[in-house]
Amino acid sequence: MPAAAVVYVADSAWAPYGGRSEEFIRRRARSLSHFLVEQGADMIVVACNTATAAAVPMLRQSMRLPIVGMEPAVKPATAATRSGIVGVLATVGTLQSARFAALLDQFGGDIRVLTRACPGLVEQVEAGDLDGPATRALATQYVLPLLAGGADTLVLGCTHFVFLRPLIEEIAGPDVRVIDTGEAVARRVEQVAATLQPGSASSGGIAFWTSGDAAALAGPLCRLWGEPAVLSDLPAEHAGD
Numbered sequence: 597m598p599a600a601a602v603v604y605v606a607d608s609a610w611a612p613y614g615g616r617s618e619e620f621i622r623r624r625a626r627s628l629s630h631f632l633v634e635q636g637a638d639m640i641v642v643a644c645n646t647a648t649a650a651a652v653p654m655l656r657q658s659m660r661l662p663i664v665g666m667e668p669a670v671k672p673a674t675a676a677t678r679s680g681i682v683g684v685l686a687t688v689g690t691l692q693s694a695r696f697a698a699l700l701d702q703f704g705g706d707i708r709v710l711t712r713a714c715p716g717l718v719e720q721v722e723a724g725d726l727d728g729p730a731t732r733a734l735a736t737q738y739v740l741p742l743l744a745g746g747a748d749t750l751v752l753g754c755t756h757f758v759f760l761r762p763l764i765e766e767i768a769g770p771d772v773r774v775i776d777t778g779e780a781v782a783r784r785v786e787q788v789a790a791t792l793q794p795g796s797a798s799s800g801g802i803a804f805w806t807s808g809d810a811a812a813l814a815g816p817l818c819r820l821w822g823e824p825a826v827l828s829d830l831p832a833e834h835a836g837d
Contacts, residue, residue: 597786599800603635606817606827608808609835612718614687614754618650621689625651629659631834635803638792641785642666643755645686649693662788668753669775670699674707676773677749681708683742685764686753688713696753710745714738714754721756724816727763735760739767752776759820804828807835 605628607613613621625647629640641664642648642655648665655663668690673682690696691711700709717738720731742750750772752758758776765774802825806813810827817827829835 597789600789601636601800602802603632603637604802604804605631605830606804606806606808606813608722608806608813610807611722612687612756613644613646613650614689614713614715614718616646616689621647621650622654625655626658627834629655631805631830633659633661637661639664639785639788641781643781645753645755646689646693649690649695662792664781664784664788666755666777666781667695667699668751669777669780670709670751671703672780673749673751673775674703674705674709676775677707677747679746679748680706681710681746682749682751683739683745683747684709684711684751684753685714685717685738685742685757686711686751687718688715690753708746710742710747712738712742714757717760718754718756721759721820722813722816724819726759726819731760732763732767735763736767739764743768743772747772749773749775805830 607624607628610624625642632640639662642652643666645666645668648667652663652665668684668686691713716734720734725731748771750764750768752761752774758778761774761776768774804817804825804827806827807830810829814827817825
């Protein structure tokens with residue numbers, strides 16, 4: 597979708613969401629969604645499994661534009677496993693959510709699903725440290741018990757963890773399949789966009805905003821994005837809580 601204009605908000609001041617209350621996440625989701633609408637958005641992607649579980653139903657009830665959410669790729673993982681055991685790497689908030697429990701009920705079937713909360717990994721990604729010793733030690737600590745439990749398929753149940761996919765695949769080895777939802781969500785965004793009236797902003801491009809310190813976070817952003825990028829501070833009314 598090269599003609600699509602994208603506005604991206606990193607809620608860095610309040611990351612990670614995994615240990616936050618559902619009410620807190622809903623307040624942040626509401627404020628940031630209103631900001632995106634102010635910027636001209638005609639579709640919102642909640643690019644966070646924890647925020648999807650906590651806030652997407654509320655956003656869909658209160659807003660008049662399409663809301664695309666995330667959920668851990670339990671369904672494709674249960675189809676892909678050969679051992680019958682799937683491992684899920686996620687945040688505490690995602691694993692404790694009713695939405696995740698419903699996923700297991702719907703798609704788990706006879707498949708055994710092992711879960712692992714991964715505190716600390718989100719912060720490493722936020723800092724742009726994707727393969728340093730501390731990040732590698734944390735990833736190893738979380739991945740190896742799932743492999744020891746027999747998992748031959750791992751689900752990246754947090755959008756931050758996609759940046760760690762090469763490291764996780766290295767730790768897990770070539771016989772373990774690693775699955776995330778990025779491609780499926782992109783296809784859904786394309787489908788929804790096809791039903792919308794084309795907006796006036798059709799020249800493409802992306803604007804990055806953060807609730808954190810834009811100057812301090814510019815370096816990690818460029819590393820994660822893979823090319824130079826300009827990061828701006830959110831207006832105060834949307835940055836605070």
